[in-house]
Amino acid sequence: MGFQSRMLRRLPLxxxxxxxxxxxxxxxxxxxxxxxxxFSTSRALSVLPQWAEIGWAVMLLVGCLxxxxxxxxxRKVGNDIVITRVELMIFGLxxxxxxxxxxxxxxxxxxxxTALLAAVPLMAFAIGTYLRRVDLIGRMRDKDGP
Amino acid sequence: xxxxxxxxxxxxxxxxxxxxFLKAVLDYRTAKKTTQIDYSTSVAQTxxxxxxxxxxxxxxxxxxxxxxxxxxxxxEEQLIEQREELREERRLRRELEERxxxxxxxDTKP
Numbered sequence: 217m218g219f220q221s222r223m224l225r226r227l228p229l230x231x232x233x234x235x236x237x238x239x240x241x242x243x244x245x246x247x248x249x250x251x252x253x254x255f256s257t258s259r260a261l262s263v264l265p266q267w268a269e270i271g272w273a274v275m276l277l278v279g280c281l282x283x284x285x286x287x288x289x290x291r292k293v294g295n296d297i298v299i300t301r302v303e304l305m306i307f308g309l310x311x312x313x314x315x316x317x318x319x320x321x322x323x324x325x326x327x328x329x330t331a332l333l334a335a336v337p338l339m340a341f342a343i344g345t346y347l348r349r350v351d352l353i354g355r356m357r358d359k360d361g362p
Numbered sequence: 363x364x365x366x367x368x369x370x371x372x373x374x375x376x377x378x379x380x381x382x383f384l385k386a387v388l389d390y391r392t393a394k395k396t397t398q399i400d401y402s403t404s405v406a407q408t409x410x411x412x413x414x415x416x417x418x419x420x421x422x423x424x425x426x427x428x429x430x431x432x433x434x435x436x437x438e439e440q441l442i443e444q445r446e447e448l449r450e451e452r453r454l455r456r457e458l459e460e461r462x463x464x465x466x467x468x469d470t471k472p
Contacts, residue, residue: 268376303393314382
């Protein structure tokens with residue numbers, strides 16, 4: 217067994233099975249923290265009222281963390297991969313999806329078509345996370361398991 | 363874009379944000395409830411399956427025990443018959459030895 221495989225085996229199952237989820241979770245954390253402590257704020261967010269700006273940062277932080285925690289509860293049950301705290305994951309995905317969508321819209325509102333290059337990936341991300349949320353809820357209702 | 367419109371859009375986006383938050387909370391509550399129901403259903407299902415499996419295994423073990431007892435009884439009967447035969451063989455052997463001894467000593471009386 218190679219060095220990389222050995223290292224991979226030491227990681228939690230959630231990270232091994234859903235590496236992209238974990239990556240996206242941690243991409244949002246610095247933005248939220250910097251915005252909350254006032255270290256670095258985006259000009260696009262200035263469109264929002266003060267309370268909504270703080271709410272946006274809190275929602276992004278909480279969303280990313282709960283999505284990460286939900287992903288980390290991935291367990292192997294028999295031959296199936298099961299997320300035991302799927303409700304946390306759904307909660308996080310909804311928050312992240314909302315904040316991404318609001319941010320993309322705010323960018324377009326403030327900068328017009330020049331912001332499209334930055335706003336389109338964000339909008340795609342918002343749609344992607346929303347679809348993942350819908351898929352998780354659907355699977356849970358079908359009792360198929362996430 | 364004039365500041366008034368921008369402010370209005372900001373308020374709309376803020377309202378959307380709040381709506382998103384409320385939706386997330388609602389999703390969380392619904393999902394948690396569904397998971398709990400699923401969990402209790404799955405626990406009950408597992409217990410029922412376990413019970414069925416135990417009953418089947420118990421039936422199998424009882425059947426095996428019955429077969430083993432029958433085999434044991436047959437073997438015991440065979441053993442008793444063999445002992446009987448052995449006893450008979452010993453008795454015949456003793457008689458033969460007695461006759462041979464009498465013949466060798468010249469005594470014709472049995």
